[in-house]
Amino acid sequence: MAMTGALNGNIKKVGGVLIMYYRPILLVGIIIASSAVIQDPVQNMINVFTMQAPYVLIYTMGMTLAIVAGGLDLSQGSVAAFSTCFAAMWIIQGGSDIVTGIIICIVVGAMFGMTNGIIITKAKVPPFIATYGMDWAARGLTFIMMGGVMIYGFSDEFLSVAWGTIFGISNIFYIAIALFVILALITLKTTFGRQIYMVGSNPQAAKLSGVRNDAVITAVYTISGALAAIAGLLFVSRLDVAEAFLGRDFALNALAASLIGGSRQGGGKGGVINAIQGVLIMLFIFNLLNVWRVSVLWHPLVFGIIIVVAAVLEQTRTAYMVKRLS
């Protein structure tokens, strides 16, 4: 009797650990699975970590913050496209230097984000529709502005942003890490960060305790727009082209990664640490599917199932945490 009891207890403990850290465990499992069929698994991991993840992480963090604040940002792709194309025009045709161009790009992205925030807070349009409408509007403006032309032939100086390496690892990796650290500090250590969570989980309570909800939300969307612009810049620098249809899959990727990572609306749950986990899991799944030669036709189905699994696991984890605390 005592033996089974102890065994049960141990199984419960193991189960508890498994569910508490299910995301890292899942990630390791996926990496092992993909490593099994390739010759150089270390290089593969390095690739995903330093060549694919940085871009996705940057704009996913924007989406995650928007979700935590109770909304979401579907306009990131188009905002990235417009900002980069606009800046590219200034650089190539206006003759500005690289630094000015980069600043212009980020500022334009932030302005779009701010517009989103204003529409959501002042006009009370649900974030879903507001950012979706903005996505269409920004995309259309980009097409009109570019007139079908692609801008390429950037200077080596600009290209070195994405192509340069430090200690053999691409610059973009460091940029993404830097942004991650900054955002983690902001969201976890500052009052502003705490306010984001408050507004996201209980807007009325937040307002009553003196938080300026509208300002917080607008700030979050401004950040999201700026992050989208930065991600777009890195793509432009890497691919040496500024084109009007950049970023078409930003929103979908960011959403999936955020949800897989565990960020939730209306609960103020999640954050940039969740975002990183979600991004890595998602990219390694994608990597796994490619490496295992699973036909592209199956990808969306696999994704959908992963999301449901992740959602259920997340629920279980929350329930477990609540039980443990009580």
Add this chain to the structure above:
Amino acid sequence: MKIGNLKLGQQLKDSLGLYIAIIALFIFLSFQAEGFFSWFNIHNVLRDFSILLIISCGMTIAIMLGKIDISAGSVMSLSTIVTSLIIAWGMPVFVGILGGLAAGAAVGFINGYLIGVQKLNHFVATFATLSIARGVSLVISRGDIIHARSRDLMWIGTGRILNIFVIIWVGMIVFALMYFFLRKTSFGYKIYSTGGSESIAELSGIKTKKVYVISFMIVGAMAALAGVLISGMTNSGNATVGDGFEFNAIAIVLIGGTPFDGGRGGVVGTFAGALFIALLRNGISMLGFTPSWQFAIIGVVILVVVSMSVLLNERRKREEMRRVWQ
């Protein structure tokens, strides 16, 4: 929640501004857009309107419950494929139609279960089913377009009764049924109730879980019906044809005045919203704008109109509160 809000007269009064906008738009287009004011074109607009109406009626139910269903577009695509596949295999058309509708109801069931019983966040759940529906579409169609090559199916999409498109008749019937269902049946009342306040509905004996499951099945079936009609128009099934429809549907419902917090609105507003959007899309194209401009204009117009609609709603709510508290 006041019962008075649901009466036909009240619903029409709420949409008055919208109808004025519709008439203004119609007059403007008749003068400015070549070929707009012709039976041929208006007939086509009414056909597109009917399809939008059907899927938006379904979405109305979801929004009345305070949830959105972003899987509706993928469900639509799925049903075009299922219907076309069944017919391509030689089965009679009505079997194909039933198959398509069943597929939609099945996805809707999953949605209703995840949201109502598992209590998953509605966004996560429908995002997952969106991916799953798309995944299934891609897998069973192998990424190809499925050509049904059936005269009967084509008749549904392009045939006429009394010289009016069959699709338009279907749309009107569905609308009437929806109105009756929501306003006159006890289940319709349960939907309004659950949407207004889930806890209060539970207390008054309504089995909200059943409400969610059945409601989302209807949403799915409506999306599937729209898909069946579209497969009639093209005599084929295609995994991407429905992309973006759910956003249109949500915008239509919001423009029509049905807000997220339930308790008011209904399909009458949706009728006006669908009419507006159908006119807008046709008009922009007939005015000769290039596709780039269409993106931008539709995005901006949706933002503006939804903002106005939501703001009006807020004002109405505040006036009501004032009246109640006086």
Add this chain to the structure above:
Amino acid sequence: MKKRILATILAMALMVALLAACAPPEQAAAPIADPDAPVFEAPRAPDEVPGAGYPFPGAVGSSMVLMLKDYTNPVWIEAAAGARAAAEHFGIGDLLIQAPVVSNDNLEQIQLIEQAIARGLDIYVLIPSDSIGIVPAVYSLNEANIPVINLNTWINAEGTNAFFETFIIADNYTCAQYAAHQLAYLAGGEGEVVLLQGPSGGQVTIDLTRGAVDTFALYPGIEIVDMVDARFERATAYMTMQNLLQAHPNLRMVFSCNDEMALGALAALEAAGRRNNDENHIFIGGIDGNQEAIRAVLEGRLDFTVDKSFFRQGWAGVEIAAMFLDGHTLPELIPLEIHLITIDNAADFLN
């Protein structure tokens, strides 16, 4: 309440101001004169003799519609430019360019065609996304007595009553053959190759894939190890190529169904050091012939591309339509020239 409306209007005004501030960049490309176009005398004043001075008087002042597959892929923008240049050259009265907002959407193409019929037109030049699904719309055009010129992608009207006047083709199958043969030649007839494709189910993807598969089958030493849908998009191909390199470490060649994907994959290859002319060197080429790809070929970064000259396709569409309106009889099939562009002749194709 007022404050909110004001804020919303300000936000909108901001966006409009942004738009107003963005002047579109100057078009750098000057239209290429079609070497096959008939030489003509300078046109006399239009009111003297209607249609005089233009190669096809019967088409002067007519109204045409050109339908593209979308308005986002640069190749279609080039085709539109070619069509507009031709419209000016041939004195076409009104050329309307239509394209579905959602790329390659068949339903939208059908709706656009119906709107065009309502607007009224003399002749329709059609590039369908769905070769079979477009038939109902072709049928509508037939019923309205509007002639249809089929361009680029075949309208499959087999077994139906719908018909069109002629099919102008830049044959995808042949393009794929050129590209595949060139890759085989560069790699010495052996090695592993992956195919980067466009969205499955599209007629173009089907034709290009078939061309590649059939051609590579002629070389016993060549093995197709993977076929991946990278959606004709550069960024997707960039990420996918990285994963493919891991899955196939002995890869020798990359066959890309379009230039955008080739350029994206190229970035991945360069980053991985597989374009260094050593024993790990991977050969890669694209198809389409867009300007950036040609430049890359000239710089030696891309091994080749195949010129489908979308500009010429657009031009030809309008020219053939004008010929029809002028009363000429047209052959059933009009093939356009295809060119393989390598570093030797790339300079000729640069605008």
